[in-house]
Amino acid sequence: MSGAAVLDGTALRGTVSQRAAAALLAGGLAIVVNTALLAAADAIPLVTARGGLLKLLTVAFGDTLAQSGVGAFWTRAGLPAPGGTTFQLGFHVVVGLAMALLYGLALEAWLAGPPWRKGLAYAVAVWLANALIVLPLLGEGVAGSRSLGLAGMACFAAAHTVFFVGLAVLFAHVLPAFAHRLALARHR
Numbered sequence: 636m637s638g639a640a641v642l643d644g645t646a647l648r649g650t651v652s653q654r655a656a657a658a659l660l661a662g663g664l665a666i667v668v669n670t671a672l673l674a675a676a677d678a679i680p681l682v683t684a685r686g687g688l689l690k691l692l693t694v695a696f697g698d699t700l701a702q703s704g705v706g707a708f709w710t711r712a713g714l715p716a717p718g719g720t721t722f723q724l725g726f727h728v729v730v731g732l733a734m735a736l737l738y739g740l741a742l743e744a745w746l747a748g749p750p751w752r753k754g755l756a757y758a759v760a761v762w763l764a765n766a767l768i769v770l771p772l773l774g775e776g777v778a779g780s781r782s783l784g785l786a787g788m789a790c791f792a793a794a795h796t797v798f799f800v801g802l803a804v805l806f807a808h809v810l811p812a813f814a815h816r817l818a819l820a821r822h823r
Contacts, residue, residue, distance in 0.1 A: 662735020
């Protein structure tokens with residue numbers, strides 16, 4: 636692969652492992668910013684729609700996990716309690732990184748436009764799923780309207796959007812650097 640191929644973009648798509656690494660790095664940075672924004676909202680204090688997916692999974696699978704012994708194993712292993720802050724933060728990070736991988740390995744190549752637009756499209760799709768499916772299934776109404784004020788909904792939407800747009804923009808900057816390094820390494 637020549638330096639020209641790297642510059643004309645043919646090598647900038649990256650391998651699967653490069654795309655995964657770029658997605659995890661971009662997603663990790665984006666989730667730190669997202670978490671800081673949500674923590675700032677907590678400090679105000681402003682209630683946002685956080686933890687909806689974890690609550691839904693707990694409702695759907697909590698009894699099954701308890702009956703299967705997973706809950707007892709989890710407790711005996713000294714792992715963080717599912718209702719605790721450490722577990723919830725860990726879950727938040729894991730879901731964010733999973734969404735970053737989905738973006739980097741599948742959606743980024745499929746979505747059209749500049750990175751910020753790709754991130755915005757991803758943000759809107761995930762927000763709609765949360766607002767129209769997850770939160771209503773939990774009895775919290777559309778976008779959490781039964782338990783959140785307009786400010787809480789807006790703050791959550793903003794922090795959520797910052798994550799997805801940040802992820803897309805960072806991914807667009809990180810992936811070419813990974814692909815370029817591999818191309819240079821192959822020439823040595």
